[in-house]
Structure formats: structure tokens, C-alpha cells
Amino acid sequence: MTDPPSPAALILADSRFPGGGHVHSGGLEQAVSQGLVSGLDDLAGFLAGRLRTAGRLAAVFAAAAAHAAARRVRPAHWVALDAELDARTPTPAQRAASRAQGRGTARAALVAWPSPVLADLLAVTPRPHHAVLVGAVHGSTGGNAGQAALTTAYLAVSGPASAAVRLLGLDPFAVNAVLARLGPALTELAAEAARTAADRPADLPAPSSPALDLLAEAHDRHHQQEVRLFAS
Numbered sequence: 666m667t668d669p670p671s672p673a674a675l676i677l678a679d680s681r682f683p684g685g686g687h688v689h690s691g692g693l694e695q696a697v698s699q700g701l702v703s704g705l706d707d708l709a710g711f712l713a714g715r716l717r718t719a720g721r722l723a724a725v726f727a728a729a730a731a732h733a734a735a736r737r738v739r740p741a742h743w744v745a746l747d748a749e750l751d752a753r754t755p756t757p758a759q760r761a762a763s764r765a766q767g768r769g770t771a772r773a774a775l776v777a778w779p780s781p782v783l784a785d786l787l788a789v790t791p792r793p794h795h796a797v798l799v800g801a802v803h804g805s806t807g808g809n810a811g812q813a814a815l816t817t818a819y820l821a822v823s824g825p826a827s828a829a830v831r832l833l834g835l836d837p838f839a840v841n842a843v844l845a846r847l848g849p850a851l852t853e854l855a856a857e858a859a860r861t862a863a864d865r866p867a868d869l870p871a872p873s874s875p876a877l878d879l880l881a882e883a884h885d886r887h888h889q890q891e892v893r894l895f896a897s
Contacts, residue, residue, distance in 0.1 A: 671808040673778065674816045677770070677799055680827060685769030686820065689762055690828035690895040691715060692877045695884035697832045708829050709843045712822045716850060718874030719759075720821030723796040724814035724858040725870050726750045730800025731813035732862035734782045740789045742866070747790045747797055749866040754794070756878040758885035762897035766795035774798065780805040814858035818851050828895060 676682055693711065696702045702711050726746065733742055754760045771787060782805035786793060793801075796817050803813035826844045830837045861869055881897060 668809060668812065670815075671803065671806060671812055673802055673806040673808055674812045676777070677802065678816050678819055678823070680823070683769075683773045685766055686824055687827070688895055689766060689824055689897045690832070691719070691821065691825040691897065692880040692884065693825040693828045694832060694893060694895045694897075695880040695887070697829075698887070699880075699883075702829070703833065705835060705839055705843060708826070708833075708835070708840065709846070712825060712843065712847060713850070715825060715874070715877065716818060716822050716847060716854065718872050719877055720818045721854055721858065721870070721872045722750075722753055722874075723821050724818040724854055725861055725872075726794065726796040727800035727803070727817035728810035728814040728855075728858040728862040729864070729866065729869055730797045731804035731808060731810045732800075734786075734801045734804025735809075736804075737782060737785075740785050743786045743793075743797070743801075744789050745866045747793055749869060750794045750797060753871045753873075755873075756882050758881040758897065759878060760794075761885075762881065763794045763796070764792040765896065767793040767798040770795060770798050770802075774802050778802055778806050809859070810862035811855050811859035814862075815851060815855035818854050818858070822847060822851075831894065 693702060696711060702708055729746060733746065751760060754763060771793065775783060782801055786801050799817050800813040823844060826840050829835050830840055884897060887893060
């Protein structure tokens with residue numbers, strides 16, 4: 666993890682990147698609605714838990730996708746990778762959110778970094794999971810598995826952190842301090858994910874997050890009944 670971040674990593678992690686991530690709170694909106702997160706201490710716990718569960722899962726698959734993209738795998742490998750992440754994402758709401766972000770990121774990535782790798786991936790999975798797409802961008806632009814994992818893990822917590830400012834009116838300086846304190850955990854998690862990047866898709870780790878799954882389903886039901894600020 667001593668390599669400097671690639672330009673693609675910096676752009677993808679930028680909140681101004683037009684991939685649609687700004688409309689997703691990663692379950693935070695529902696957590697706030699249910700009174701589970703109401704201040705900075707609650708937010709710190711929420712982000713740490715999300716990083717070790719949903720964030721780790723995304724990082725693992727982003728690293729695997731970066732490894733695959735760098736080796737220009739056959740299209741069947743992309744199908745298998747996408748299917749394995751689908752199997753590790755048990756709730757329809759979580760799968761829909763991941764694919765919506767993946768498709769949004771793909772649209773922007775095709776303009777910024779057109780490549781045969783992305784064309785191959787999107788030919789067999791037109792609405793890929795977000796982590797797979799982010800990893801593929803890294804691998805096709807010279808980035809490595811660790812960089813892809815770090816970018817994806819960071820996005821898993823930076824989105825909810827940003828949402829907290831809008832949902833709770835928290836001090837943005839204090840919120841970013843909470844995010845900054847996750848730095849060592851982010852680095853460690855990305856390194857762990859990179860070590861599994863060459864594994865077969867079926868053998869990749871499968872961390873679970875039942876609480877986030879339940880929050881996602883509850884948010885989806887409420888989103889259909891009333892106006893919500895975020896899509897997930």
C-alpha cells in the first residue's frame with residue numbers, strides 16, 4: 666500500500682465525480698429515521714461498522730476486479746465475479762443500489778477512460794455492481810488491486826459521512842474528523858482485500874451486514890411511500 670494513488674483513484678473518490686453516489690446514504694438515512702444515529706458518536710460507530718462489513722465486501726470485489734482487468738480476463742470471468750457479489754448481497758434493495766451506482770459510474774467512466782476492458786465487462790453485465798466497475802476502471806488504467814480496494818472502501822464510508830451533514834446538520838469539520846480517524850482501518854482493510862485479489866470469485870471472502878440489509882429494505886419500503894432525501 667505504499668504506491669501513490671493513481672489519477673483514476675483520485676477522480677473516482679472525488680465527490681464531484683458524476684457517478685451518482687451523492688444520492689446514496691449507505692443506509693444512514695434510515696438509521697437516522699429510526700433514531701439509531703443522532704450525533705457524532707453514533708456516526709463514528711455506524712461508519713466503523715459499515716467499513717468492516719459492506720465496505721470490506723466492496724473492497725474485496727474491487728480488488729479482484731482490478732486484478733482481472735489488468736490481465737484482460739475472458740467475459741465469463743466478469744459474469745462469475747458479478748454473480749458472486751450478487752450472492753453476497755442478499756437484499757434486493759442493496760443489490761439495486763449497488764447496480765444503480767455501478768451503472769452511473771460506468772456511464773462516466775466510458776467517457777473518461779474508454780477501454781476494451783470496460784467494453785467487455787459491460788457487454789456481459791450492462792448494470793454491474795459498483796465495486797466491480799470501480800475495480801475494472803483501476804485495473805484498466807494501470808492501477809492495482811490495493812488502490813481499487815482503498816478507493817472503494819473509502820467510498821463506502823465517505824458517502825454516509827457526507828449524508829450525515831445534510832441529514833443531521835452536523836458540523837462538517839467534525840464529521841470529516843470522524844472520517845479521518847478511519848484512515849488506519851481503511852489502509853489495513855485495503856491491504857487485506859488486495860491479498861485475496863487473485864482468488865477465484867467463488868472463494869472470495871463473504872462478510873455480512875444483516876443490520877445494513879434490514880435498514881436498506883426498510884428504507885426502500887418507506888421510499889416508495891414517502892419522499893426521502895436519498896435513494897438508499
